[in-house]
Amino acid sequence: MHTWNWQTANGQSYLTCSLLDPWPHGFFTRAFFPLPPAELAPILHPQAHPFRIKQVHGNQVLGTAEVQTYWDQLSESTDTAEPLPEFPPADGLISQDSDQAIWVCTADCTPVLMADVRLGQVAAVHAGWRGTAAKIVPVALTRLQNQGSQLQDIRVAMGPAIAGSVYQVTTDVAAQVGRSVIDPNLSEKDDDTVTKQLLQADHPPLLADPEPGRVRLDVRRVNAMQLEQMGLLPEQIAIAPHCTYQEPDIFFSYRREQRKQVQWSGIVSR
DSSP: OOOEEEEEETTEEEEEEGGGTTSOEEEOOGGGTTOOHHHHHHHHOTTOEEEOOBOOSSOOEEEHHHHHHHHHHHHHOOOOSSOOOSSOBOSEEEOOSTTEEEEEEESSSEEEEEEETTTOOEEEEEEOHHHHHTTHHHHHHHHHHHTTOOGGGEEEEEOSBOOTTTOEEEHHHHHHHHTTTSOGGGTTSOHHHHHHHHHTSSSOSEEEOSSTTEEEEOHHHHHHHHHHHHTOOGGGEEEOSOBTTTOTTTOOOHHHHOSOOOEEEEEEOO
8 A cells, every 4th residue: 555654854844655665756745835846856866957847738758868958058049039938838747857857737637656676767747627638647657658668667656736536627628638537439429428438437537527518627637548448557656645725724725715826846866
């Protein structure tokens, strides 16, 4: 059984998962806001080199070398008419050397930390409903495989996010996400047919909602289903028993507060 444990730094608590014990990692809380990854990384590893991205709710996954190239080009740029963002746009990161701390931030979306027990390489993914519909977590896993990872060596921890029991969405949104895990022969069906199929699945990623045209969506369950369909076993995946929306003293929630405040999640490659 995987356990989720609270650790302490600077007098505040952050969350870790036993599945990722071989790697310095943490799912940080609102108590650490507004510290950026550069200041959080030493908590995990004193020599870790932090990497982050500008999250855009897509399915682009970058390697740390691509991020470094972007930063190098940014520092050499003299074009002030079209300034580039400080960080490259993407929603996932893959380590490509040891002692690299890679980070994503969330405030209801799912922070996904992935690691390879044999190679030591890691990934961090920001998986909102749009990125999940576009299979960003499988994209990250495929990049790890392209760097030599084998499926049996992968471990995945999904941190605090909005729980399916309270995440009301339209059937259109639910169908967009759900089409990523249903039988391809059904994916062309209308939204109501797709959502009905998902409501009847084993360990369903959707729950019924009393409001017409609405359902409750468990984004973390969909991501787990995507990984299992790629060949991961359930015991290789852990999901945090915490909901950002229902625990206001611990986590920011955009749906609850409508404010752009985030908590960071990071992991260090070995």
